Amino acid sequence: MSDFVTIKQVRYRYGAAGSAVVDGVDWAIPRGKIHCLLGRSGCGKTTLLKLAAGLLMPSEGAIRIGGEALHGPSARAGFVFQAPTLLDWLSALDNVLLPISLKRRPTGADRDAALDLLARIGLVDFAARRPSELSGGQQSRVAVARALVDNPDLLLLDEPFAALDALTREELQDDLLRLCALNGTTALFVTHDIGEAVYLGDKVAVMAAGSLTHARRIELPRPRHRDMRYAPGFAAACHELRDAMDGEATAATSRRPAA
Numbered sequence: 001m002s003d004f005v006t007i008k009q010v011r012y013r014y015g016a017a018g019s020a021v022v023d024g025v026d027w028a029i030p031r032g033k034i035h036c037l038l039g040r041s042g043c044g045k046t047t048l049l050k051l052a053a054g055l056l057m058p059s060e061g062a063i064r065i066g067g068e069a070l071h072g073p074s075a076r077a078g079f080v081f082q083a084p085t086l087l088d089w090l091s092a093l094d095n096v097l098l099p100i101s102l103k104r105r106p107t108g109a110d111r112d113a114a115l116d117l118l119a120r121i122g123l124v125d126f127a128a129r130r131p132s133e134l135s136g137g138q139q140s141r142v143a144v145a146r147a148l149v150d151n152p153d154l155l156l157l158d159e160p161f162a163a164l165d166a167l168t169r170e171e172l173q174d175d176l177l178r179l180c181a182l183n184g185t186t187a188l189f190v191t192h193d194i195g196e197a198v199y200l201g202d203k204v205a206v207m208a209a210g211s212l213t214h215a216r217r218i219e220l221p222r223p224r225h226r227d228m229r230y231a232p233g234f235a236a237a238c239h240e241l242r243d244a245m246d247g248e249a250t251a252a253t254s255r256r257p258a259a
Helices: 046-054 092-096 108-120 136-148 167-183 193-199 226-230 232-255
Strands: 005-014 019-028 035-037 059-067 077-080 154-158 186-191 203-208 211-217
Touching: 005 046, 005 186, 019 046, 019 186, 019 211, 035 193, 035 232, 046 077, 046 154, 046 186, 059 077, 059 203, 077 136, 077 226, 092 108, 092 136, 108 136, 108 167, 108 203, 136 154, 136 167, 186 193, 203 232, 211 226, 211 232
Parallel strands: 035 186, 035 203, 077 154, 154 186
Antiparallel strands: 005 019, 005 059, 203 211
């Protein structure tokens, strides 16, 4: 299977003399696969995601999407932020259509496609509601639909479900998997939740101090279903990744200078 996203020896510094926030990352994502980036707060995972989106440019190295070098925000990528960032004065439907509206007037086919996305996530009856009339989970669903309405080849997600309760979070994970499978969308999902990474990902990488320190393929069949969360293979993957994260935390502590 050919790699769709390639990240080659990417480094990123804030300022020419600053230390590397992302430090020599190599990674590749095959077309149609979901990879998850797991790490503690401040490890550089969100910065790497922004680099993959073209929102930041690497200080060194290169990123390619579908063989094309990335030199700025890619029209082939959709981005879902930590907060839904919906526009309060627009309906759910018009929020979903926003990426199209910023380029041209939406057509009837565009509206039908947006309504179809809302139907697939159980929100078609809420299409006319404003964000203030939606729950947090419903707002997150609208944000995912907005990122997918223009049929991106690549979906980049920065902990979009972190603020939600556990049950709603699991429901949105299933929605995301279903929507990505529908069009064979490639995805890079950033999270600090080990179970979420294992449930969503075909492969999971652990990031610490700007570098990828551990990687594991997730050998769970697709489509995923909630009973898998209680299977021995799921627990084993979570255990290995937790050990990797704990090992990095211990190493970081040992490197700190004495007070």
